[in-house]
Amino acid sequence: MIIAYTVKEVREQVKAWRKEGLTVGLVPTMGYLHEGHASLMRKAVEQNDRVVTSVFLNPTQFGPTEDLESYPRDFDQDCRLCESIGVSMVFHPEPEEMYAPDFCTWVNMDVLTGTLCGKSRPTHFRGVCTVVSKLFNIVTPDRAYFGQKDAQQLAVIRRMVRDLNMDIEIVGCPIVREADGLAKSSRNTYLNKEERKAALILSQSIALGQQMVQDGEKSAAAVKAAMTEKINSEPLARIDYVEIVDGLSMQPVETIKEPTLAAIAVYIGKTRLIDNFII
Amino acid sequence: MIIAYTVKEVREQVKAWRKEGLTVGLVPTMGYLHEGHASLMRKAVEQNDRVVTSVFLNPTQFGPTEDLESYPRDFDQDCRLCESIGVSMVFHPEPEEMYAPDFCTWVNMDVLTGTLCGKSRPTHFRGVCTVVSKLFNIVTPDRAYFGQKDAQQLAVIRRMVRDLNMDIEIVGCPIVREADGLAKSSRNTYLNKEERKAALILSQSIALGQQMVQDGEKSAAAVKAAMTEKINSEPLARIDYVEIVDGLSMQPVETIKEPTLAAIAVYIGKTRLIDNFII
Numbered sequence: 001m002i003i004a005y006t007v008k009e010v011r012e013q014v015k016a017w018r019k020e021g022l023t024v025g026l027v028p029t030m031g032y033l034h035e036g037h038a039s040l041m042r043k044a045v046e047q048n049d050r051v052v053t054s055v056f057l058n059p060t061q062f063g064p065t066e067d068l069e070s071y072p073r074d075f076d077q078d079c080r081l082c083e084s085i086g087v088s089m090v091f092h093p094e095p096e097e098m099y100a101p102d103f104c105t106w107v108n109m110d111v112l113t114g115t116l117c118g119k120s121r122p123t124h125f126r127g128v129c130t131v132v133s134k135l136f137n138i139v140t141p142d143r144a145y146f147g148q149k150d151a152q153q154l155a156v157i158r159r160m161v162r163d164l165n166m167d168i169e170i171v172g173c174p175i176v177r178e179a180d181g182l183a184k185s186s187r188n189t190y191l192n193k194e195e196r197k198a199a200l201i202l203s204q205s206i207a208l209g210q211q212m213v214q215d216g217e218k219s220a221a222a223v224k225a226a227m228t229e230k231i232n233s234e235p236l237a238r239i240d241y242v243e244i245v246d247g248l249s250m251q252p253v254e255t256i257k258e259p260t261l262a263a264i265a266v267y268i269g270k271t272r273l274i275d276n277f278i279i
Numbered sequence: 280m281i282i283a284y285t286v287k288e289v290r291e292q293v294k295a296w297r298k299e300g301l302t303v304g305l306v307p308t309m310g311y312l313h314e315g316h317a318s319l320m321r322k323a324v325e326q327n328d329r330v331v332t333s334v335f336l337n338p339t340q341f342g343p344t345e346d347l348e349s350y351p352r353d354f355d356q357d358c359r360l361c362e363s364i365g366v367s368m369v370f371h372p373e374p375e376e377m378y379a380p381d382f383c384t385w386v387n388m389d390v391l392t393g394t395l396c397g398k399s400r401p402t403h404f405r406g407v408c409t410v411v412s413k414l415f416n417i418v419t420p421d422r423a424y425f426g427q428k429d430a431q432q433l434a435v436i437r438r439m440v441r442d443l444n445m446d447i448e449i450v451g452c453p454i455v456r457e458a459d460g461l462a463k464s465s466r467n468t469y470l471n472k473e474e475r476k477a478a479l480i481l482s483q484s485i486a487l488g489q490q491m492v493q494d495g496e497k498s499a500a501a502v503k504a505a506m507t508e509k510i511n512s513e514p515l516a517r518i519d520y521v522e523i524v525d526g527l528s529m530q531p532v533e534t535i536k537e538p539t540l541a542a543i544a545v546y547i548g549k550t551r552l553i554d555n556f557i558i
Contacts, residue, residue: 007444011446100441100442102390102528103442104388104389104390104391104438104442105386105387105388105408105438105439105442105443106386106387106388106389107384107385107386107443108384108385108387109383109384109385110383110385111381111383112383129384130443133386133443134442134443134444137443137444137445137446138444140446159383159384160384162379163379163382163383163384163413164384164386164409164412164413164416165286165413165416165417166416167290167416167419249381
């Protein structure tokens with residue numbers, strides 16, 4: 001497995017693969033890889049001749065008060081996981097390799113990003129769209145893989161790819177959960193034992209909402225109220241948002257029909273966790 | 280020469296060329312092609328195996344009060360010129376082919392665009408960066424050609440390509456002028472006989488500034504004052520801006536050194552014309 005630190009190395013390797021007629025898949029990550037990332041990489045290895053995983057803790061998608069500094073890292077472990085799955089190249093640039101001191105170009109969206117995580121994190125999706133655009137231009141993949149856990153991110157990236165005519169297939173992959181239901185996340189590592197237990201309220205609330213919809217509930221307000229009440233029953237939980245939105249526009253809906261996204265963000269102590277389900 | 284109206288046609292043709300190992304140049308235009316565009320296309324034909332000229336009057340780079348509706352068009356004549364120069368494909372999409380009704384993704388810059396034309400036309404460069412990004416993703420050229428007449432546009436595009444890691448060489452080409460000095464522009468067609476004569480004040484002011492710099496003048500304020508006075512001597516001229524800026528950052532400078540850009544925008548009657556010189 002190749003470990004590349006510069007844009008130039010990646011470009012040269014990908015061009016060599018292209019000359020051989022090989023297809024290339026990209027799995028963009030911020031590192032501290034878990035089973036969720038592993039599922040993306042396995043899918044990518046299955047569907048492409050070569051797979052590039054980027055491990056880049058992208059500063060521009062963190063707000064000034066967010067957890068960039070404390071975000072967990074373990075590059076050696078990440079590489080071991082990538083290699084075991086059959087990833088061909090890990091791209092691990094320094095921030096300086098990605099952002100020149102006078103960097104000033106941004107890819108942004110004026111809808112889809114005003115609700116959910118975009119509301120709580122106003123510059124987050126600008127950072128995501130920009131870094132993903134850069135990674136797409138560096139790696140020029142045939143396919144790129146994103147987890148359904150970041151449902152709004154997936155919708156935003158699909159829209160960006162469509163709007164800017166990027167010739168890349170976006171593959172969304174299901175949420176991977178712990179045995180007890182908690183959605184896998186690098187941020188789960190922040191939780192102490194008590195918080196880890198309390199964090200189950202997210203997946204329990206998701207399961208409750210999903211059951212109501214399966215049982216025929218069409219009112220977004222009713223599902224939202226039940227999910228909110230469930231989360232509020234946990235003393236360590238503080239709701240950032242509980243929203244039911246159109247699956248494409250990310251705008252709140254009153255009536256549940258396909259495609260609808262039910263998404264939550266909840267602080268457990270100081271740790272902000274997200275979860276969702278799609279109808 | 281191929282005339283393509285859809286993204287799909289362009290992609291398929293470019294992929295076929297790529298399979299043959301051919302290089303591709305792109306000349307993005309808004310149509311009503313003149314000798315300035317011809318010089319870009321000739322350069323592109325010289326440097327690439329295949330050349331694509333896009334003829335697209337991009338609505339998103341016009342402000343609500345600007346001249347989108349009246350902008351001159353002559354697609355048949357444009358095609359004749361392209362063919363005579365050896366262009367391989369003209370891409371002429373409808374606005375609907377480029378912008379879905381719910382289009383919402385923008386490429387933008389938070390410096391470089393606050394001065395000069397970006398100051399007078401606040402959404403202009405957002406439209407330019409976005410459409411050029413789209414054209415780059417559709418055509419995937421090796422090289423793209425832009426005129427030095429739109430000096431700020433050229434600087435903005437070079438920065439965008441660097442910041443977003445677009446693997447495209449940007450080739451800037453010199454201003455092409457009429458015999459009497461007026462910079463070639465599709466908008467020159469708006470001028471009546473009297474205005475056409477008055478418009479010479481732009482190139483005369485440029486020549487004056489250039490001469491002062493050649494003669495050793497280092498004070499931006501002195502050059503700016505002389506150019507301003509010159510333009511104001513023409514009763515039909517109304518200055519939008521006369522600026523001397525750093526050639527990379529587009530920020531005003533006090534002392535003239537390389538690379539510096541002296542740029543002017545002047546209304547002649549209702550027609551806004553631009554010109555510049557580079558030190």
